[in-house]
Amino acid sequence: xxxxxxxxxxxxxxxAAGETVPDKxxxxxxxxxxxxxxxxxxxxxxxxxxxxxGAAVVVADIDGISAGKTAETIRNARGQALAVTADVARxxxxxxxxxxxxxxxxxxxxxxxxAGIFDMLVPAGEVIDELWDRVIATNLTGPMRVIRKTxxxxxKQNGGVIVNTASIAGYTGARGxxxxxxxxxxxxxxxxxxxxxxxxxxxxxxxxxxxGRVETGIRANSEKLAGAQTLHDATVSRWKDIENAVTAGYxxxxxxxxxxxxxxxxxxxxxxxxxxxxxxxxxxxxxxxAY
Ligand code: NAD
Numbered sequence: 001x002x003x004x005x006x007x008x009x010x011x012x013x014x015x016a017a018g019e020t021v022p023d024k025x026x027x028x029x030x031x032x033x034x035x036x037x038x039x040x041x042x043x044x045x046x047x048x049x050x051x052x053x054g055a056a057v058v059v060a061d062i063d064g065i066s067a068g069k070t071a072e073t074i075r076n077a078r079g080q081a082l083a084v085t086a087d088v089a090r091x092x093x094x095x096x097x098x099x100x101x102x103x104x105x106x107x108x109x110x111x112x113x114x115a116g117i118f119d120m121l122v123p124a125g126e127v128i129d130e131l132w133d134r135v136i137a138t139n140l141t142g143p144m145r146v147i148r149k150t151x152x153x154x155x156k157q158n159g160g161v162i163v164n165t166a167s168i169a170g171y172t173g174a175r176g177x178x179x180x181x182x183x184x185x186x187x188x189x190x191x192x193x194x195x196x197x198x199x200x201x202x203x204x205x206x207x208x209x210x211x212g213r214v215e216t217g218i219r220a221n222s223e224k225l226a227g228a229q230t231l232h233d234a235t236v237s238r239w240k241d242i243e244n245a246v247t248a249g250y251x252x253x254x255x256x257x258x259x260x261x262x263x264x265x266x267x268x269x270x271x272x273x274x275x276x277x278x279x280x281x282x283x284x285x286x287x288x289x290a291y
Pocket of ligand 1: 138142167
């Protein structure tokens with residue numbers, strides 16, 4: 001399950017039927033996008049929206065079945081999509097994921113580093129190495145490796161765009177994460193700014209979206225993928241605090257964001273509308289950190 005496998009190619013099907021992508025004049029027409037963690041949650045919504053805007057989408061996920069479902073949904077709407085099973089924490093998977101994108105669609109224009117796992121709010125005094133390492137490997141080292149593999153492709157093509165999924169946990173100390181998650185997302189923000197600065201004159205942009213609470217299955221998915229430590233007495237009450245912040249009125253309209261509200265912000269950063277937006281962190285948290 002950890003190895004990369006090519007599930008199916010939407011391009012071949014669409015081309016054979018002489019079909020076109022949903023919107024030929026969309027904001028991402030003729031672009032090729034690679035989205036990690038696109039089997040569920042925000043990644044899935046980003047993939048669907050990008051395809052609607054005309055992009056050919058590589059749907060990558062450690063869970064190949066969910067990736068296949070996202071790709072199938074896109075192809076059923078006459079979009080172009082390819083599902084790839086890949087663990088962003090594995091160098092070989094990252095390498096094959098990017099190579100497969102380029103060999104299938106001929107180029108790569110947009111990288112969205114969205115895959116991530118949650119750390120069950122475990123504080124520094126309790127975290128075990130297994131959990132720490134898995135969270136850092138997935139949320140921080142993974143995006144670095146995908147970027148490292150993608151930059152030469154962008155340079156050869158004279159440009160490209162990167163959108164990383166950070167979090168408000170990337171610039172606050174306890175909103176939405178324990179030690180490992182908070183550290184990983186702070187790292188993502190640093191990585192985003194460093195890449196933006198160093199490649200700014202090569203027509204490469206790198207930004208991050210920083211969501212607040214979003215309605216996804218991240219807690220259950222993360223327990224499955226990194227369940228070394230699960231919620232216990234202290235962290236259960238911290239989890240409730242976070243849930244309560246929403247209902248207690250610290251967040252706009254006392255609700256979580258829906259994943260498509262994050263996807264729209266990612267689309268903006270990925271599109272030419274954001275041509276001078278570089279090294280930015282776009283918070284989409286319904287004013288939670290405004291408090
Ligand atoms: P999700 O669990 O619904 O989706 C994450 C996807 O990433 C899953 O399909 C999962 O299988 C995949 N994934 C996990 N580890 C992977 C790996 N090693 N390689 C490849 N794929 C992997 O969760 P989500 O809420 O949509 O999370 C998406 C991103 O948003 C994450 O980076 C998360 O940290 C971030 N985020 C989430 C929230 C929230 O409230 N849900 C808030 C801020 C930021």
